[in-house]
Amino acid sequence: AQTVTQSQPEMSVQEAETVTLSCTYDTSESDYYLFWYKQPPSRQMILVIRQEAYKQQNATENRFSVNFQKAAKSFSLKISDSQLGDAAMYFCAYRSALWGGTSYGKLTFGQGTILTVHP
Amino acid sequence: DVKVTQSSRYLVKRTGEKVFLECVQDMDHENMFWYRQDPGLGLRLIYFSYDVKMKEKGDIPEGYSVSREKKERFSLILESASTNQTSMYLCASSFGGTAYEQYFGPGTRLTVT
Numbered sequence: 077a078q079t080v081t082q083s084q085p086e087m088s089v090q091e092a093e094t095v096t097l098s099c100t101y102d103t104s105e106s107d108y109y110l111f112w113y114k115q116p117p118s119r120q121m122i123l124v125i126r127q128e129a130y131k132q133q134n135a136t137e138n139r140f141s142v143n144f145q146k147a148a149k150s151f152s153l154k155i156s157d158s159q160l161g162d163a164a165m166y167f168c169a170y171r172s173a174l175w176g177g178t179s180y181g182k183l184t185f186g187q188g189t190i191l192t193v194h195p
Numbered sequence: 196d197v198k199v200t201q202s203s204r205y206l207v208k209r210t211g212e213k214v215f216l217e218c219v220q221d222m223d224h225e226n227m228f229w230y231r232q233d234p235g236l237g238l239r240l241i242y243f244s245y246d247v248k249m250k251e252k253g254d255i256p257e258g259y260s261v262s263r264e265k266k267e268r269f270s271l272i273l274e275s276a277s278t279n280q281t282s283m284y285l286c287a288s289s290f291g292g293t294a295y296e297q298y299f300g301p302g303t304r305l306t307v308t
Contacts, residue, residue: 080237120299120302121287123296167238169238171293172293174293181293181297182228183228183238185230185238187237188237
């Protein structure tokens with residue numbers, strides 16, 4: 077079974093600064109997807125960024141980028157130019173690319189990291 | 196815009212009651228999921244459905260059942276609510292296959308007293 081670990085329960089950053097959230101995972105599969113989700117106080121889970129394991133290039137979405145190290149099974153999220161609206165719980169998640177068995181596209185989540193942004 | 200709605204934002208029930216949590220999606224998604232969110236544990240999958248009337252157990256199905264009679268609606272049932280089922284419940288949906296994004300509802304915070 078796959079596991080996802082976020083070792084930082086809480087992080088804080090000053091507005092306009094850069095912060096990196098860590099995530100490691102364990103899997104025996106070679107083909108999978110990794111995600112970062114954001115959950116603001118409104119509780120609506122929002123997809124921030126996704127990475128396909130077969131792609132060597134790190135995904136980027138505006139101020140959000142990842143550092144995907146497949147051999148090390150590490151998937152960190154970097155937020156540049158942090159804004160007050162970035163304050164939220166961030167979840168790292170894994171999804172197998174296989175269909176069927178115990179998968180069917182389910183997400184396996186880490187424990188979450190609460191990000192505080194100071195003005 | 197994809198919309199996933201859940202019947203209640205907050206719910207308070209007594210121990211032993213039968214509880215229904217409803218989820219509706221408007222994007223004709225084949226897959227629907229129920230997750231439970233607890234502090235320090237992240238989200239854990241309870242049940243999922245990949246088609247009408249089809250369901251599979253997730254990682255923590257004990258004490259729960261589900262129903263999917265129509266493609267757009269996926270219900271989570273607590274047959275006899277217990278205090279350890281006090282939690283946040285999140286519904287999600289996606290198109291079939293593993294390449295598609297899951298869209299989440301706003302969550303239901305259930306308290307069992």
